[in-house]
Amino acid sequence: MKLALKLIALSTILLAVGINAKGQTYLKQRSKTFLIKSANIIKESHKFLGDMEKQQLDGTFDQAVMHQRYARKLFLDGEFLNAMHHSDYARRLAFNVYHVKNDVKPKHWEYGASEKSAMKNLPMNNELDRRLMDAYPKLVFDDLPYLTDDKLYDLEFNDPKY
Secondary structure: OHHHHHHHHHHHHHHHHHHHHHHHHHHHHHHHHHHHHHHHHHHHHHOOHHHOOHHHOOOHHHHHHHHHHHHHHHHHOOOHHHHHHHHHHHHHHHHHHHHOOOOOOOHHHOOOHHHHHHOOOOOOHHHHHHHHHHHOOOOOOOOOHHHHOOOOHHHOOOOOOO
16 A cells, blocks of 8 residues: 555656746746747847937846847846846837837737747846846946947857757
């Protein structure tokens, strides 16, 4: 009887571990797809940075880039849901840059069905900013360097190990 109970407990544990591993794999792929789309949106909004007046350059674009970089770091650390939260905030910040000269968001920037479901119960923007500043305490947002230098190469997922 004791052996049977031990076998049942062991099989339950193994089943739970297997289900969790599949869930993590699914969340990882979903997160990766989300981060890639966000990186592309940030790159598209970068094109509009040069059209902005100097007084409109308030650090929002740099803030978007830094949240996306932090999202990438979180992804690499296996924190897939947190990565998506920061990447979502980066997207919204990038849209603010785009919105200065354009009223309508491009259709391909809209959330897909799976993206919408992942964006439930998001942390507040100030909480995401606090987490970023905790990770990089001396961070200061400045859009000006992006006018002369395309520093967006590190937003990519070109390495096959991802």
